[in-house]
Structures are given as C-alpha cells and as structure tokens.
Amino acid sequence: MEDSCTDVVSTISVLLESGKYREALSIPTDNKFMQSFKDNCTDLISEVISKIQDDTAVTKPSLQSACEELLSIIIQRATPEEALLELIEQVEVSKNDAQFSIILNPLQQVLKKLTIKRGRSLEWCLNSISTYIESIPIPEHQLEGKERLLMDCDPNVRRITKVYSQLPQFYHPFIKEITGPEVNVRAKQIIVAFLISLLGKPLIYIDLDPEENATSELRQCCAIMVQDICKIEKDILKFLIYLELCSKKKQKQARNSNYDSEEEPTPYQQHEKLNMTTLSGLFYTVFSGHFDIPDSALPQVYSTEYIIHTGAQLKNMIKKMCHLPHGAESDLMELGDQIISCLNFLRYLALKDINNVTGIRDCFGFLESEYLAKLRIGLNMSKAHYEVKLRDIEEGKDQPEELAKVSINIAGNMLDNIPADKKKEIIQSALNGFHMMEGLVARLTECINVNKMQGLTMESLRNGHRLVRPLAAASVPDVVRPMRLYSSQGGKVPDGIPSIETRAPGASSESEKEDQQYEEDVKARILEKALGFVGASGWSVEALGAGAEAAGYPGVSHGLFPNGGADLVHYFNVKCNEDLVSQMKSWPKEDLTESKVPTKFVENAIVTRLQMLEPYKASWPKAMAIQALPSNVPNCLATLLSLVDDICYHSGDRSVDFNWYIRRVGLAGIYKAAELFYLTDSSAGNSGTRAFVAARIRDAQLIQTAMNMNPVSVAPQTLTAAFVTAKNILGINTLK
Incomplete structure (x- = not known):
C-alpha cells in the first residue's frame, strides 16, 4: 500500500514538475492508478499545493490551472472529513498567498458536502483562515497626510488586500444558508x-480614509x-455589551471561569474573536459615518423615525388587527370601530408606501x-339582515304585538318595550356603519391596485433599464411655457418683449434633475411608440398601453399619464412644433418693415x-x-x-410695440380657422387649404392697416386683455 501511495504521488509530482500537465490530469482516470489515487487523496492535496508559488499564475499559468483542476478532482474522490482536515492544515502552513488562495475553493466545496457537521467544521476552517491572516506582518511606516498614499506600495499591504478580497466569495454561500427560514444560531x-475578527488585526492598521482611499479595494x-x-445580526449595537466586558479589569478572570465551566463558550465569548481591537474596528465602521450602515441594523428607540413594525413584524401585526373571529359570520356591528x-x-400605508419600505405590498395577498373577501360577504349578509329587520318594524303595525317586540339585555338587565322609532334609529345607525365600511373597503381595494401597479412599473424599469423612482407616481411634466427666450433661438430679446422661462421656478438637486430627465426620456419613448397605434385605437389609453409594450415596458405603464389621451395629443403637438422650427430655420428670410409682412413665409x-396632421386626419x-x-x-x-x-x-x-401682440393673436386665430378647414379639405395637394390661409392673411393685413390708420384705443386694450387672459390660464402672469 505504501508503494502504491509513493507511486501515484511521485508520478503526479514528476509530471507536474516536468510540465506534462495533460498526463498528470489523466492519472485519476487511468485504471492503473484509479484506486491508488482515491486511497491517497490527502497526500496528493499537500503535494499539489506545494507546487504553487507566488508567481506561478504569471510565469506558469498552465501549472496553476492544472493544480486547480487536480484539487477539484481530488475533492470529488476523497472522503470529505479527511479532505477537510488536510485542507485546514494546509491553510495554516501555507508558505505564500498563492497557496492560500488555491485552497479556498476546494475548502468551500468540502464544507458544502458536510451539511450535518457544518457548524463545527466551518468554525475550524474560519479559525485556520484567521490564523493565517494574523500572521501577515503589520505595516509600520507612521505616514501622515498625503504620504499615506505610499502605503499601497507596501508589499504587506498588497498581501492584505489580496487575501481580504478573496474572503467574501468564500463565505457568502454559508451566509445565504443561515439567513434562510431555518436559522442555525451557532x-x-x-x-x-x-467577520468581526477580520476588522481587527491587520485591517485596523490600514488607511481606510474615505477621502484619500475612497475607491481602494481594501475599503470596498x-x-x-x-x-x-x-445582514446576519439585525442589531449591531448588541456588541456594545461585549465591548463593556472587554474593558473591565476582571474580564480575564471571568473568561477563565467561563472556560472552566461545563458549558462550552459561544463564539461571541471567545476572546480571540471579540476583543477590544476587533470591536474597535467594528464600531469605527458603524459610528464613523465612512460606511453605509442599514437603518435596520441601528435601532434608535428614542427616535421618532425608528420603525419597529416592518416586514415580517408588520405582517404579524396586520394579521392580529385584521381578524374576524367567526369569518364572514362575525358580528360586524360589534367590531365596527376596529374594522x-x-x-x-x-x-x-397603501397610499404612502410607494417604495414598499414597510413591506405592506407583501401583505396584499393575505388582505385580499x-x-x-370575508368582510365583503359579511357586510352583504349584515346589510340584508338589518334591512329585513327594518322592514319588519315598518310593517309591524299590521303584525301581532308579540311578534314585533325587541328586548335588549345589558349586564343582566332586560330593557323591554323599546319604541318603534328608537328601533328604527338603532337599525339605521347600524346600516350607516355598514355603508361606511363598504366604502372604505372599495377605496382600500383601489389603493391596493394602484400600489401594485406602481410596484410593477418600478420593477420593470429596474430590471430592464436602471433604477429610478416610481414612475407611476410621477406627475405629468410642468406645462411647457408658450414663449421661449429669444436668446435660445439665436437672437437677443428686445426691450419690452416678454420672455417667459420654460420651466417653473424652483431649483432641484442634480440627482433629482437626472432622475426627472430619465423619467421624461422613458415617457417620450412610450409616447413616440404610441403614435403608431393612434390609427387603430385613437387618442386613448389603449394606444398608450400598446406604445408602452412596443417600447419594452408593461402595458400598465399607461398609468404614467394621468390625463390619458390628452398627454398623447400634447406630445404630438409639441413634437410637430419642434419639427416646424427645424424646417423654418432653413427657409429664406424676408425683410420685415412696417409696410411689408412676410406673408409667403407665414403661409408656408x-x-x-x-x-403634419395628415397621418392622423381621420382621428384629429x-x-x-x-x-x-x-x-x-x-x-x-x-x-x-x-x-x-x-x-x-x-x-x-x-x-x-403693440404689433407684437396683434400679430400673435391674429395668427392664432388664422391657424385654428385653417385647422378646421383643413379637416374638410379634399382638394389635391391641399390647395384649398393654402388658398384659405392666404385669404385669411390678406384679411388680417387689411385689418391691421385699418387699425394703424384709424387708431382705436379700445382695440389695443382688448387684444392685450385677450393675450394676458391666455397667459393667466397657463399660469404665466409675470412679464420678464
């Protein structure tokens, strides 16, 4: 057996050293070495790891890949318990960071296999990793100011950064397991x-300044x-207790007494993990303000902004509140105030919690x-019952007196002979209460549907594009002011000419402006696509829904436009006006004098x-x-x-002068009249409309000439009043 061990281990070692990586990888499948390979997995682990040096990944990448693949095969063939012990030993005796790095993935795979003995095995692995990390020398340069930037050049700092960057990928799978429904406390x-021990030595000696090293890998x-x-411990402040214990002078004796007792100390009671150094690192990250800490991890019992009931707690509270003891047959009159x-x-909650901060959206299924559902049935039954009673009382004059009697028992005392009017008053009061509940149920159902639509729109935009604030809650953009600044059109604003800002006053932050701009872009894409469906659906919500789907959004996104088809019409008008401006800029200009008006330009x-209305002439x-x-x-x-x-x-x-108002008011009247004529014009090339426009412009010229020759004091006031009235309707009542 020893010869076979030496044979397979030495064979793989020689093949790796000689660069014959393919032959080395074929050993596990070779019938000659298959059983020997399985029996000697622990020896192979140490032999393969020993081939890795700090520069292997750069100078011999093929060797690095071959060793990683061999370790993966060994882990599959080896007994998990034996492989675990060997890997833990290799972590502690690693000669360089490359060997430490190559061990982490096989170690993780072995731990995943040990589902039953996971707790103790995981603790051994993490202890060995902590031992290796603590062996890394601490930089002692005592740098200040901008000199601290030189610390990144220190070899030990680079080692610390490299090792720490590999740890999250190693332990994250185990965090997902313990945050599931079945929590293993130990x-x-x-x-x-x-994790707290990692915040101590050597990390606590590294510069994590948010200004100088905001983007450093170690800080991340x-x-x-x-x-x-x-994420694991919802209340970070609970570790203040352990900080207090560590600060006491007799803490060491107390710790020894704990170890001497029969009970095994918990991980939080192990001084090697939680001590003044590691806890100092933890609370630096918590209270320095240099790191983002979830609000839920810092309970503030004296703060009015601290929300206790959210998520699962809110759901439990709602289940207790929204309880009908006997379902639909419960006494709704007795439970009226509670309901x-x-x-x-x-x-x-449904109206205000658009972003589902409290988790109310997760409770909608239970509520509905x-x-x-039971409350609606109960209300229908109760109303029917009380209406029958009311009808019986109203018809009670024709019934025997004993059938119309109503008696009430209060604390064992019977109240008989209630007058009929009083009976009707009691029943009417009950019916009013039922009607009020019915109205609230309908309103709540509507609010739930709106909240769901807002969540759907938000989720669609988050998945398909980027995260923005809830678009369903966004209002239609501020009305675009009719007059643009002349300077934005390439000219200067003459004195006396009113120039109106294109946006309502009130500056917002840059981030809000970016979000608003993105929302406007999303709406513009939907509106642009919706124009293609006007022919089939008209200027309607259906066209907006079809346009949203064509733009890659859910059909319910038409909720972004509370005015429905009116928003689509407004978008089309603004778009046509912008297209017209682009065309007019390229047209030849005519000199404007007091006696000459560029009639041809205006007509065109x-x-x-x-x-531009031609594609939508039928529906205009x-x-x-x-x-x-x-x-x-x-x-x-x-x-x-x-x-x-x-x-x-x-x-x-x-x-x-006054002509500024005359021309604009007159031109507005000509355009609206021509618009009506155009809808009924069937002439070739719209020649009839062109002739109509030319005739109206000539009429306007004659009127203006007559007014100039025979000034009428009332006319300027009338036209000015009309123009100012239009501006007031738009909310523009200040001339600039």
Whole structure:
C-alpha cells in the first residue's frame, strides 16, 4: 500500500514538475492508478499545493490551472472529513498567498458536502483562515497626510488586500444558508465572530480614509464585510455589551471561569474573536459615518423615525388587527370601530408606501383573500339582515304585538318595550356603519391596485433599464411655457418683449434633475411608440398601453399619464412644433418693415404645420375635442401660443410695440380657422387649404392697416386683455 501511495504521488509530482500537465490530469482516470489515487487523496492535496508559488499564475499559468483542476478532482474522490482536515492544515502552513488562495475553493466545496457537521467544521476552517491572516506582518511606516498614499506600495499591504478580497466569495454561500427560514444560531455566531475578527488585526492598521482611499479595494472589502454583519445580526449595537466586558479589569478572570465551566463558550465569548481591537474596528465602521450602515441594523428607540413594525413584524401585526373571529359570520356591528380603524390604517400605508419600505405590498395577498373577501360577504349578509329587520318594524303595525317586540339585555338587565322609532334609529345607525365600511373597503381595494401597479412599473424599469423612482407616481411634466427666450433661438430679446422661462421656478438637486430627465426620456419613448397605434385605437389609453409594450415596458405603464389621451395629443403637438422650427430655420428670410409682412413665409409655415396632421386626419376631430376639455385647455393654449410665437420670430418679427401682440393673436386665430378647414379639405395637394390661409392673411393685413390708420384705443386694450387672459390660464402672469 505504501508503494502504491509513493507511486501515484511521485508520478503526479514528476509530471507536474516536468510540465506534462495533460498526463498528470489523466492519472485519476487511468485504471492503473484509479484506486491508488482515491486511497491517497490527502497526500496528493499537500503535494499539489506545494507546487504553487507566488508567481506561478504569471510565469506558469498552465501549472496553476492544472493544480486547480487536480484539487477539484481530488475533492470529488476523497472522503470529505479527511479532505477537510488536510485542507485546514494546509491553510495554516501555507508558505505564500498563492497557496492560500488555491485552497479556498476546494475548502468551500468540502464544507458544502458536510451539511450535518457544518457548524463545527466551518468554525475550524474560519479559525485556520484567521490564523493565517494574523500572521501577515503589520505595516509600520507612521505616514501622515498625503504620504499615506505610499502605503499601497507596501508589499504587506498588497498581501492584505489580496487575501481580504478573496474572503467574501468564500463565505457568502454559508451566509445565504443561515439567513434562510431555518436559522442555525451557532453557525450564525461563528460567521459573525469571524467577520468581526477580520476588522481587527491587520485591517485596523490600514488607511481606510474615505477621502484619500475612497475607491481602494481594501475599503470596498471592508464595506462588504460590514454589510454582511448587518445582514446576519439585525442589531449591531448588541456588541456594545461585549465591548463593556472587554474593558473591565476582571474580564480575564471571568473568561477563565467561563472556560472552566461545563458549558462550552459561544463564539461571541471567545476572546480571540471579540476583543477590544476587533470591536474597535467594528464600531469605527458603524459610528464613523465612512460606511453605509442599514437603518435596520441601528435601532434608535428614542427616535421618532425608528420603525419597529416592518416586514415580517408588520405582517404579524396586520394579521392580529385584521381578524374576524367567526369569518364572514362575525358580528360586524360589534367590531365596527376596529374594522374602520384597520381599513383607514391600511389605506394610508397603501397610499404612502410607494417604495414598499414597510413591506405592506407583501401583505396584499393575505388582505385580499383572508380579510377583504370575508368582510365583503359579511357586510352583504349584515346589510340584508338589518334591512329585513327594518322592514319588519315598518310593517309591524299590521303584525301581532308579540311578534314585533325587541328586548335588549345589558349586564343582566332586560330593557323591554323599546319604541318603534328608537328601533328604527338603532337599525339605521347600524346600516350607516355598514355603508361606511363598504366604502372604505372599495377605496382600500383601489389603493391596493394602484400600489401594485406602481410596484410593477418600478420593477420593470429596474430590471430592464436602471433604477429610478416610481414612475407611476410621477406627475405629468410642468406645462411647457408658450414663449421661449429669444436668446435660445439665436437672437437677443428686445426691450419690452416678454420672455417667459420654460420651466417653473424652483431649483432641484442634480440627482433629482437626472432622475426627472430619465423619467421624461422613458415617457417620450412610450409616447413616440404610441403614435403608431393612434390609427387603430385613437387618442386613448389603449394606444398608450400598446406604445408602452412596443417600447419594452408593461402595458400598465399607461398609468404614467394621468390625463390619458390628452398627454398623447400634447406630445404630438409639441413634437410637430419642434419639427416646424427645424424646417423654418432653413427657409429664406424676408425683410420685415412696417409696410411689408412676410406673408409667403407665414403661409408656408401654417400649411406645413397643418400637413403634419395628415397621418392622423381621420382621428384629429377627437383630438380637438380632447383639447377642449377644461383640464386640457392650458396645454392646448401652450402649444398654440408657442407655435405662433415661433412662426412670428422665424419670419423676422422683431417688433417691440403693440404689433407684437396683434400679430400673435391674429395668427392664432388664422391657424385654428385653417385647422378646421383643413379637416374638410379634399382638394389635391391641399390647395384649398393654402388658398384659405392666404385669404385669411390678406384679411388680417387689411385689418391691421385699418387699425394703424384709424387708431382705436379700445382695440389695443382688448387684444392685450385677450393675450394676458391666455397667459393667466397657463399660469404665466409675470412679464420678464
């Protein structure tokens, strides 16, 4: 047996040293060595690991790969317990970091096989890893200021960084196991104690300054470990107790007495893991403000912002609150106050908790199936019962007196002979209570559906694009102001000309602006796609839903547009106005004088804008009706005034007097009249519409000439009042 051991081990060793890696990998499948290979796995582990040096991955990558594959095969063939002990020993005697690194993956695979004895085996493995890490020398350069940046050049710092960066990948699978439904308390304490010990020596001597080393790999590893500790232990402040114990002078004697007792100390009681150094590192990360700590990991019992009931706790609380003792047959009159309070509370959570911070969205299934469904049945039964009683009382005059009697027992005392009017009053009060509950149930159901839609939209955007705030809760963007700054159109604003800002006042932070811009981009993509469905579905919510699906979003994303088809019409008008501006910039300009108006330019602009309606000519009357609704008038006027302002400006209008108002009000009237004519025009090339527009422009010129020759004081006031009224409707009542 010894000869076979020497034979297979020496054969693989010689093959690896001579560079014959393929032959070495074929040994496990060779019938000659198969049994010997299985019997001598522990010796092979140490032999393969010994071939790895610090520079092997660079100078001999094939050897590195061959050794990794051999170790994987050995772990599959070996007895898990024997392989575990050998790997633990190899961790402690590792001669370099490369050997330590190559052991971690096989060690993890062996631990996964030992499901029954996982706790003790995991503790041995983590202890050996801690022993190796503590053996790394501590840098002692005493650098200050910017000199601390030189610390990254220290070989020991690079070693620490390399070793720490490999640890999360090793222990993360075991964290997932202990955070499941069946929690092993000791396994949880073993991992947490190990992570806290990592925050001590040597990490505590490394510069983790958030300003100078904000992106360092070691700082990121530290942040991951802190997050993992918070994930396992919900209350980080519980370790303050152990910090106090470590600070006492008699702590050593107390610890010895614990070890002398029959009870085995818990991982948290082991001074090698939790001591002043390691706990100092932990609470530096917690209280320094240099690391992100989840709010749930820092209970603040004296803070009004601390939420106790969230997640599973909230669900348990709701189950206790929303309890009908006898299901649908419960006495709803007796439980009335409790039911109304619960419904109001749930409605508040469904309305306010858009981001599911409390976990209320996870309770909707229980509420709908176990509470609201039974409550609806109970309300229907109770209303029917009380209505029958009320009808019996109203018809009681024709019944025998003994059949119409109602008696009440209060604390053993009978109250007989209640007057009929009083009986009706009691029953009416009960029916009013039932109607109130019914209304609250309907409102709560509506709020639950809205909250679900918001969650679906948010999840879709998170998975398909990037995380943004809930779009379903976002309002339609501020109405775009009709007048743009002349400076943004390539010119200067003449004195006396009103220039209106394009956005409502009030600056926001850069992050909010980025989120808002991204939301607008998402909406624009949906609206652009929705235009392709107007022919089939019209200017409706159905077109928006189809557009959302075509853009890669769920159909319920039409909830982003509370005005429905009106938002689609407004988007189309704004888009057409922008296209017209792009075209007008390339048209030849005509000189504008007091006696000459660029009629041809204005005519072409109006006709071009009307021709943009051609693909939607059949459905445009409905769009006009939608725009005429009171809630949509501001958007309609905004796009109309923006259109006429752009046409006047690009045609060369630089007037600063009363003509500025006359031209814009007159042009708005011409365009709306031409729009109605265009919808009924069946002439070739829309020649009839062009002739109509030309005639209306000539009429406007004659009116303006007459007004200039015979000034009428009332006319300027009237037109100015009309223009100001339009601005007031839009919320623009300040001239700048």
